[in-house]
Amino acid sequence: MHEQLINPLSQEEIDAIEAEAAHLPERRSAAIEALRIVQEKRGWVSDESLAAIARQLDMSPDALDAIATFYNLIFRKPVGRHVIMVCDSVSCYILGCDRVKRALEARLGIGAGETTADGRFTLLPIVCLGACDRAPALMIGDRLYGNVNADDLGEVLDGHE
Amino acid sequence: MSDAADIRPLTARIDAAGGFVDLESYERAGGYQALRQAVTGMSPKEVQETVKQANLRGRGGAGFPTGVKWSFVPMAAEGEAEGVKYAICNADEMEPGTFKDRYLLENDPHLLVEGLLLAAYAIQASQAYVFLRGEYHLAARRLLEAMQQARSRNYAGANVLGSGYSVEIGLHRSGGRYICGEETALLNALEGRRAQPRARPPFPPASGAWGRPSVVNNVETLCNVPAILRNGADWYLRLGRGEDAGTKMFGVSGRVRAPGLWELPMGTPIREILEDHAGGMLDGYRFRGLLPGGASTDFLVDEHLDLPMDYAAIAKAGSRLGTGTMIVMDDSVCPVDLSRNLQHFFAQESCGFCTPCREGLPWLERVLADIEEGRGEDGDLELLDQNARFIGVPGNTFCVHATGAIEPLASALKYFREDFEAHIRERRCPYGEGR
Ligand SMILES: Cc1cc2nc3c(=O)[nH]c(=O)nc-3n(C[C@H](O)[C@H](O)[C@H](O)COP(=O)(O)O)c2cc1C
Ligand code: SF4
Numbered sequence: 206m207h208e209q210l211i212n213p214l215s216q217e218e219i220d221a222i223e224a225e226a227a228h229l230p231e232r233r234s235a236a237i238e239a240l241r242i243v244q245e246k247r248g249w250v251s252d253e254s255l256a257a258i259a260r261q262l263d264m265s266p267d268a269l270d271a272i273a274t275f276y277n278l279i280f281r282k283p284v285g286r287h288v289i290m291v292c293d294s295v296s297c298y299i300l301g302c303d304r305v306k307r308a309l310e311a312r313l314g315i316g317a318g319e320t321t322a323d324g325r326f327t328l329l330p331i332v333c334l335g336a337c338d339r340a341p342a343l344m345i346g347d348r349l350y351g352n353v354n355a356d357d358l359g360e361v362l363d364g365h366e
Numbered sequence: 367m368s369d370a371a372d373i374r375p376l377t378a379r380i381d382a383a384g385g386f387v388d389l390e391s392y393e394r395a396g397g398y399q400a401l402r403q404a405v406t407g408m409s410p411k412e413v414q415e416t417v418k419q420a421n422l423r424g425r426g427g428a429g430f431p432t433g434v435k436w437s438f439v440p441m442a443a444e445g446e447a448e449g450v451k452y453a454i455c456n457a458d459e460m461e462p463g464t465f466k467d468r469y470l471l472e473n474d475p476h477l478l479v480e481g482l483l484l485a486a487y488a489i490q491a492s493q494a495y496v497f498l499r500g501e502y503h504l505a506a507r508r509l510l511e512a513m514q515q516a517r518s519r520n521y522a523g524a525n526v527l528g529s530g531y532s533v534e535i536g537l538h539r540s541g542g543r544y545i546c547g548e549e550t551a552l553l554n555a556l557e558g559r560r561a562q563p564r565a566r567p568p569f570p571p572a573s574g575a576w577g578r579p580s581v582v583n584n585v586e587t588l589c590n591v592p593a594i595l596r597n598g599a600d601w602y603l604r605l606g607r608g609e610d611a612g613t614k615m616f617g618v619s620g621r622v623r624a625p626g627l628w629e630l631p632m633g634t635p636i637r638e639i640l641e642d643h644a645g646g647m648l649d650g651y652r653f654r655g656l657l658p659g660g661a662s663t664d665f666l667v668d669e670h671l672d673l674p675m676d677y678a679a680i681a682k683a684g685s686r687l688g689t690g691t692m693i694v695m696d697d698s699v700c701p702v703d704l705s706r707n708l709q710h711f712f713a714q715e716s717c718g719f720c721t722p723c724r725e726g727l728p729w730l731e732r733v734l735a736d737i738e739e740g741r742g743e744d745g746d747l748e749l750l751d752q753n754a755r756f757i758g759v760p761g762n763t764f765c766v767h768a769t770g771a772i773e774p775l776a777s778a779l780k781y782f783r784e785d786f787e788a789h790i791r792e793r794r795c796p797y798g799e800g801r
């Protein structure tokens with residue numbers, strides 16, 4: 206986290222944000238992309254990152270924060286190395302997502318919205334992942350898992366160190 | 367191949383390839399011929415007219431005729447230059463129970479790219495965007511690659527195939543929020559703002575992204591366009607089994623033997639989809655009802671199973687075809703708790719702009735939780751009925767998010783009344799706790 210205080214945005218991040226802004230009618234229209242770009246490497250968007258992105262896009266930090274907090278996939282708090290998103294929408298509900306959620310909470314020792322002490326996992330609920338024919342479904346990072354078995358979570362958790 | 371493609375224009379290529387269709391396979395199967403034919407041999411108005419004749423209706427949930435929507439876009443007079451316009455694909459797919467656009471995007475990204483470029487040509491858009499759900503990572507990679515290939519083959523970019531028409535194509539990945547799928551909220555999200563719906567009029571074809579004329583179409587809608595132009599409107603009209611034209615991606619989730627997704631003629635009866643394709647109910651479970659087209663559609667029950675999946679037939683039964691992906695509720699599921707789950711979703715995803723939706727939906731969720739947990743009182747159901755009726759009237763809220771939230775609840779109160787009453791009478795959930 207300290208590194209961000211000294212060096213809010215890397216040149217690579219600035220270049221990526223500029224590339225997005227270049228083909229949009231207004232610079233500020235790149236706000237969501239810019240937040241994603243910064244979050245990709247850092248895992249979340251700190252106040253320092255937010256202020257730096259706002260400067261880059263010629264907008265106020267408050268205006269950018271109003272946007273950042275509106276969207277579910279922009280994290281304004283630190284998260285673990287792997288974010289587990291468990292679908293709690295209707296098809297997964299029918300097929301037992303509550304059991305999956307409870308099993309994950311028990312195994313990781315955290316509740317929804319929390320991060321394990323070792324910083325390995327953050328557990329979040331998510332709406333329908335578009336994998337309802339494979340319910341219950343969850344995502345870890347970029348990866349989608351379907352037909353998740355609440356009694357055998359090792360299969361999905363292993364390999365995410 | 368051509369036979370299958372004649373009856374299943376959306377998925378025949380995917381089946382032949384056994385999954386992902388790359389550029390070579392797509393072109394070998396006639397891909398981008400419709401685009402070539404359109405930009406070199408048809409006027410934009412002719413493209414609009416063909417799609418109108420084919421009676422293609424929006425597959426994003428509302429069923430608005432696509433060609434008609436395109437015809438609302440102002441076109442430059444003969445000899446005058448077109449201004450900036452946008453053709454936008456709605457690939458937000460967040461309606462619970464819906465998993466059709468993901469399949470098309472991941473497996474045949476060029477089909478969507480060609481469909482979007484055709485829509486762009488039809489309205490003479492200078493820029494095309496795909497607005498993609500943020501969680502769809504594989505689809506994002508495949509779309510970016512397909513867009514790059516389309517540029518390098520000059521299907522997009524300056525002077526497309528030597529026609530004089532130029533269009534840029536790009537991807538916007540959503541920050542994640544259900545309301546982004548509502549087309550005017552989507553425009554705000556695309557502009558990098560909070561995704562709040564906009565007042566209408568003006569409608570997007572008059573004033574859309576950055577105040578310029580824009581059309582927004584669903585993924586599946588656009589995927590139908592290339593084959594319509596190649597095979598003609600009459601062919602498309604004949605594909606449907608009932609009143610509506612073409613095929614539709616139908617899906618089934620819930621406790622059926624073979625949950626999945628199939629491209630079938632419009633008008634295929636519900637029972638046929640449930641039994642022949644989804645394999646019927648799992649052993650030991652009985653059918654209670656289904657949401658025919660995603661979470662924001664009204665329940666249908668036994669008496670409706672012989673209806674064709676047609677816009678009019680499903681509307682007549684009091685529901686909506688919606689996204690065509692059905693959610694089956696079996697007899698082990700408590701209708702009250704399922705309703706609570708649905709209202710939780712709608713309450714959480716309200717954008718917060720207007721009071722009946724922002725305050726009303728969480729209230730509904732709380733009352734349902736009370737009933738589910740044995741704290742229901744006499745009179746609660748009448749109160750639910752009343753408030754649902756008020757919140758559900760389209761004019762009472764700024765957009766139809768709240769209306770959609772009420773559809774599954776009002777119909778559950780009607781068809782599963784006895785379950786709600788039993789909860790209040792017995793002061794507990796008869797289905798037991800803890801799923
Ligand atoms: C709350 C809400 C969410 C919506 N989500 C989507 C969506 O994810 N995808 C979609 O195509 N249409 C969605 N729609 C419908 C769009 O507003 C719009 O009607 C549609 O994209 C138009 O495309 P079509 O005519 O091709 O169906 C949603 C509507 C509402 C009210
Ligand atoms: S109905 Fe709900 S989602 Fe739509 S504008 Fe009002 S608060 Fe927002």
Ligand code: FES
Nearest residue numbers: 292297334336337
């Ligand atoms: S409801 Fe869970 S993936 Fe669709």
